[in-house]
Amino acid sequence: MERRETHDRGTSPGQPGTIKPFQGGGGGVADAMMSNPEPALPLLPGTSCADPTKTDFHRSQTLNYSHGYAMARRPTVGIGGDRLQVNQLSQADLDELANKAPLLTYGEPKQAAPPEFIPAHVAFDKKVLKFDAYFQEDVSMSTEEHYRIRQVHIYYYLEDDSMSVIEPLVENSGIPQGKLIKRQRLPKNDQGDHYHWKDLNRGINITIYGKTFHIVECDGFTKEFLESQGIELNPPGKMALDPYTELRKRPLHQYVTPSDFDQLKQFLTFDKQVLRFYAIWDDTDSMFGECRKYIIHYYLMDDTVEIREIHERNDGRDPFPVLMNRQRMPKILVNSKDFPKCVLEISDQEVLEWYTAKDFIVGKPLTILGRTFFIYDCDPFTRHYFKEKFGFSDLPSIDVRKKEQPPVKQELPPYNGFGPVEDSAQNCFVLIPKAPRKDIIKMLMNENKVLRFLASLKSPYPEDKGRRFVFSYFLATDMISIFEPPVRNSGIIGGKYLGRTKVTKPHSTVGNPIYYSPSDFFIGAEIDVFGHQFTILDTDDYVLKYMESNAAQYSPEALLSIQNHIQKREAPAPELEKTPTGVDPSMQELEALIGSIQKQVKDHPCRDNIQEAFQLYDKEATGYVDKEEFFKICSTLNVPVDDSLTKELIRLCSHGEDKINYYNFVRAFSN
Secondary structure (H helix, E strand, O other), rough: OOOEEEEEEEOOOOOOOEEEEEEEOOOHHHHHHHHHHOOOHHHHHHHHOOOOOOOOOOOOEEEEEEEEEEEOOOOEEEEOOOOOOOOOHHHHHHHHHHHHHOOOOOOOOOOOOOOOOHHHHHHOOOEEEEEEEEEEEOOOOOOOEEEEEEEEEEEEEEEOEEEEEEEOOOOOOOOOOOOEEEEEOOOOOOOOOEOOOHOOOOOOOOEEEEEEEEEEEEEHHHHHHHHHHOOOOOOOHHHOHHHHHHHOOOOOOOOOOOOOOOOOHHHHOOOOOEEEEEEEEEOOOOOOOEEEEEEEEOOOOOOOEEEOOOOOOOOOOOOOOOEEEEEOEEEOOOOOOOOOOOOOOHHHHHHHHOOOOHHHOOOEEEOOOOOEEEEEEOOHHHHHHHHHHOOOOOOOOOOOOOOOOOOOOOOOOOOOOOOHHHHHHHHEEEEEEEEOOOHHHHHHHOOOEEEEEEEEEEOHHHOOOEEEEEEEEEOOEEOOOOOOOOOOOOOOOEEEEEEOOOOOOOOOOOOOOOOOOHHHOOOOOOOEEOOEEEEEEEEOHHHHHHHHOHHHOOHHHHHHHHHHHHHHOOOOHHHHHHOOOOOOOHHHHHHHHHHHHHHHHOOOOOOOHHHHHHHOOOOOOOOEHHHHHHHHHHHHHOOOOOOOOHHHHHHHHHEEOOEEEEEHHHHOOOO
């Protein structure tokens, strides 16, 4: 309803012609009518009368705020505190009247405007929930406390659902305190959820980054906020106290040990007289324990005991001279089970019996402060004292030295298959592995010395029977490489078959590999290369010279095979030197021609591979090849066949119309 104002135009005795306002609307007319019992005049200018005695014109408040929200309130009194004469309807009737749409009079109702949106950072600005909590921290390196209670404050910021954990500073605590966890959204679980204010309550435990906090109390604002949101708060808990902090608050007890023993006579009699015992403490049964030697001093002047350490050179320990300070040691306490292990002073009232010199006997164990010492020897003064005082004629001297264990054989782990065995074993010897040592003298003496062999592959497949391979054995490193010469239209790609590597024999083990040596390569020998079987068919001339100079390294079987092969090669020589007409050429002319060609092609790059290439095509070892194959090989190896000397040599080496004897031709292009 809109508020209306009506004015009474009248004249007053003191101020003629003035206009006085009249507060109308909201019950003002009804108040005027009820104050005048006479028949009311029509509400027209000049016919209404104002109450001259009324001085209060305050309007009742109709707007209130609750928890930051605007709440409308119905007025109960009118202007100036006058009672409103309205029908007291129920809330349901008022809601029905408010929602009733007068369609006939005013048309379709207009939709109410949506409430104004207030963002969270504005609505909950500077609104923080505060909880009091504590967590327990283990203390492992202290004999005075086993755990520590640390009290903290947990703050929850409503504007962005972030949290922070702050520990109040305690003076002289020695602990880094203050902000333990800075303001951030804290993870609740591993699924990516975060803590919400609905998850916080009194008397519960929450885990933040591995630490469990127990909430015991909250402040008034937090309590009022949670209750307004329909959360039932648990009863408040009691804040746990730190036992060590409470212990420090107690007053220190002062112990006064009365003494009724006259120590003057004992001091004058046994001054500077000390019994010395040699003992060991064997702690090898515990983890990282060891057997250590000590010296036990017993002072006769006051019956005190001192234990000193025996340090050896480079023993890795700090040079602390004393294990236990000089003091009297109790042997039997009054209540040994309930009596504390560590106290400041022990008087005669708590001790039934003290350790005396008679308790220190060579060959018997002795327990002092929880450690069992075995006394194995003493000095001459101690032996003389025990003989005069207690009647021990001879105290034994026990040998406590342990026999040295035999060195443990270092076993290498199984070979993993990467790299040579010697190189992989270096990782087991040192932290930073180095390359295995090489035989420098052997490498220098055998530099560029290579033994070459022609071999065939033993295979059940028929297409592998004609394949030939060239084995190269490097004397400097004992490595083997395999090369397969390419053969046109064979369907097999030639080239490098195996790079330089050491090849182990099939009967050797991984831990103790046995590699192939030069003595294993001879005519007819079978070589196993990683599961593939090869048979040696032929060698070059350098191998023959090497075997002749190092015959002691080879077996009689190897030498015999080479001898038979040489005889077989030299046997058909007279027949191979015949021309196509059957007439023997002049040996002098042939030798001169070969010498001239050798000087001409001295630096030819393929001169060492010519014989191997011809032998691959001469599978039956007859010494002849077809002319077509002969020229193909020469073209592949870049042999200059167009030269006049070479043409003459080919003519002399021809046998028939389609055969060529390649032995003399190879001689011209080899050493």
